[in-house]
Amino acid sequence: MVLKVFNSLNNQLEVFEPLEAGKIKMYVCGPTVYNYIHIGNARSVVAFDTIRRYLEYLGYQVDFVSNFTDVDDKMIQAATADQTSVKQIAKKYIEAFYADTKALNVKPATNNPRATENIPEIITFIQSLLDKGYAYVVDQNVYYRARRFPSYGQLSHQALADLETGASQHVSKTELNQKEDPIDFTLWKAAKPGEISWETPWGTGRPGWHIECSVMATKYLGSTIDIHGGGIDLEFPHHENERAQSEAKTGQQFVKYWLHNGFVTVGATDEKMSKSLGNFVTVHELLNKVDPQALRLMMSTTQYRRPIRFSQAALDEASINLKKLQTAYQNLHYRLAGALVGTDFKFDQKVRQLQADFQDAMDLDFNVQNGIAKVYELAKLGNVYAGEPTVFADSLNLILHDLACLAGIFGIQLKIDQIDDETITELLKEREAARARHDFAKSDQIRDQLSSQGIILEDTAQGTRYRREFHS
């Protein structure tokens, strides 16, 4: 099968063909760094990380750029509230972002550019839009002439007339009065006294929100990129505007495939989790309570376009499933010790079939639900195999490799927790002797003793295996 993705530009499933064979240019809108990221923000990060990992699994070289918005109204407000600078706020929450996403096992981006580090390019970009007549200056503010861009509204599937009617709600009166047209949007915002600002030919101020992504995406990836991602709430106006700016400037198609992820919802009514509604849980605080891997499993195994209902039950289920995968992986590894040299061809065939099924599932717009179902089937296949009296090393290694590889696409790290401890080995010998003479009181006492230290014993046909207790 071939990879198909749902392109928001036309709301259709399309065969994925990169601009350049074997390479993918991908840009994902990152957070405004005025607070810790919440589960909803993390969902976006995780969804596109899984997409990226799958693309890499397919053999593509992915150039992955994701920005930090480190200057805007919210940043200024946060700095004022904390009696510090915008720069300090940015520093604090960018560091927190790295810590949180690392815990979620998100692969670092190729590049994380920041708005404030690209001001000259932003100014040049805006100047170019001014020169071409796509923008105009009013009192040191610069606005984009949306109506001038022929297909404005195409990405969000909105008619200009409809946009106009809804245009006034969140916009200040002064801004509205300055605009030629209510659908025009800000490219550059004049600074109030004391605010962080930069000098430009048209006055002193700071970039509008949308322009930075156009500038950084084209600067770091080129005029046309393969994939542009972000939350569905960014489709309009953010991405619509990015598209208008970029294509007006370069005269080329900005993005080939627009991908938008769904929300994390909370509560009985499935409300969107958002900073403005105040119903959010930050990753920072949640990481103290749950295994980050369980959180990752919960978030990465819902298809990116679908909403995720955030709940304790969902987290609990994820940790149970994580434990099952981890256990299967360890038990298979345990069997390597007594395995015969060679291969079980029939078994290998089943493993390869499941891997092919996995790929078929993922090829359909990253259908992770069907994908993870195959990973669970793989684990079950492995569990059955591990219970066989005779196993082959090559086959064990094959399924171990596949399990780790496929789970890895979801950001799940299956690993062997090797414990080499002489005391445990001695106790195990002692317990074995006790069991041999049917002294079960003694053997159970040893098992309880180790259990209290977090070491779990399991008696199998191949002897007693031990592992650390899983925590979730």
Add this chain to the structure above:
RNA sequence: GGCGGUAUAGCCAAGUGGUAAGGCAGAGGUCUGCAAAACCUUCAUCGUCGGUUCAAAUCCGACUACCGCCUCCA
């Protein structure tokens, strides 16, 4: 009001014409000295109404409920 999305078992969730994947929870069982881990069996007619068809969760029409976007939001 405009545009978009969702509705499948107690819960999560696959499935775009041929008689409902997978997971969690539940029930029963196997293995075990007892456990643990694991395995096996079992558990739904698909929001409502109407239509097309030999055949529909899947197509058409109407309706209902919930969510989102409409220039702060991943």
